[in-house]
Amino acid sequence: MNPFQRKRRERLRQHPEIWRSLFSNPGEDTLSTVREYLAEQSVVNLAPWLFPVLPLWEQEACEGNELIAHIIRQLETSRLSPLPSExxxxxxxxxxxxxxxxxxxxxxFSVEHIQKDLAKFLESAELLADLPELEVVAFSREELFPLRRDLVNFYLPPLSRRYVLQLFHSERQEAILSLLAHVAKNYPVLGTCRQAYALMLSLEKSEVWSRNPFCLRLLANRFWEFYAADTTYAEGV
Structure with a gap:
């Protein structure tokens, strides 16, 4: 560590409010400071400075500020608060x-407008699961087989919902959110763009993936594709 880096680390230790300025005006200095700071410790307490800037970062991300993504990738390497809830x-x-x-x-469209009236934009948003852009979301026959009775009857009991939550693991969540972001930014129909972003907001908590109508429609679509190709797939139901 060179003298400049040591001096900056000492300033951050003595004046943690410096993070407010760094995060409120994200730039190359923010990125380098975060990288150096997190390299020395796996658990930090940056939550007090991060929560207030999330709306700003979201707006800049929607406008294509890729530097925000580089900063977040560094942040994702560490626990950002000693509190699990944060x-x-x-x-x-x-x-x-x-x-x-x-x-x-x-x-x-206005990001803030969607956030303030989220329920309105989620109406019928599950139909986005039928878009060709979402056809790349794949589930294997083996994964869906335990759900065949529930999907035929259009009802998921609590035990099945726990299984569904396992199907939407972190890698699959990342892929689906990426597809929704693409739709939100590029789809030619404005209403669909808004709904795609609304869905991204609605899927913020992991536990909702097992009961979100959009997610369940994704499962149902793949199940009926398997059934259409082989009607014996749901035998015994």
Whole structure:
């Protein structure tokens, strides 16, 4: 560590409010400071400075500020708060912002407008599961087989919902959120763009993936594709 880096680390230790300025005006200095700071410790307490800037970062991500994504990638390497509850709130928000920042295109609508009236834009949003852009979301025959009775009857009991939550593991969540971000920024129909972003907001908590109508429609679509190709797939139901 050179003298400049030692001096900066000491300043951060003595004046942690410096993070407010760094995060409020994200730039190359923010990125280098975060990288150096996190390299020395796996658990930090940056939550007090991160929560207030999330709306700003989200707006800049929607406008294509990829530097935000680089900063978040560094932040994602560490626990950002000693409190598990704060980490649980920060992680999905940062993930969504990172994905939005790295997705080409610009939002043709007001982000704040969607956030303030989320329920309105989620009406019938599950139909986005039928878009060709979402056809790449794959589930194997083996994964869906335990759900065949539930999907035929259009009802998922609590035990099945726990299984569904396992199907939407972190890698699959990342892929689906990336597809929704692409739709939000590039789809030619404005209403669909808004709904795609609304879905991203609605999927912020991991536990909702097992009961979100959009997610369940994704499962149902793949199940009926298997059934159409082989009607014996659901035998015994």
């Amino acid at each position: 980490n649980a709130l920060l992680r999905p928000a940062l993930q969504r912002i990172r994905i939005l920042a790295t997705t080409p295109g610009l939002f043709p």
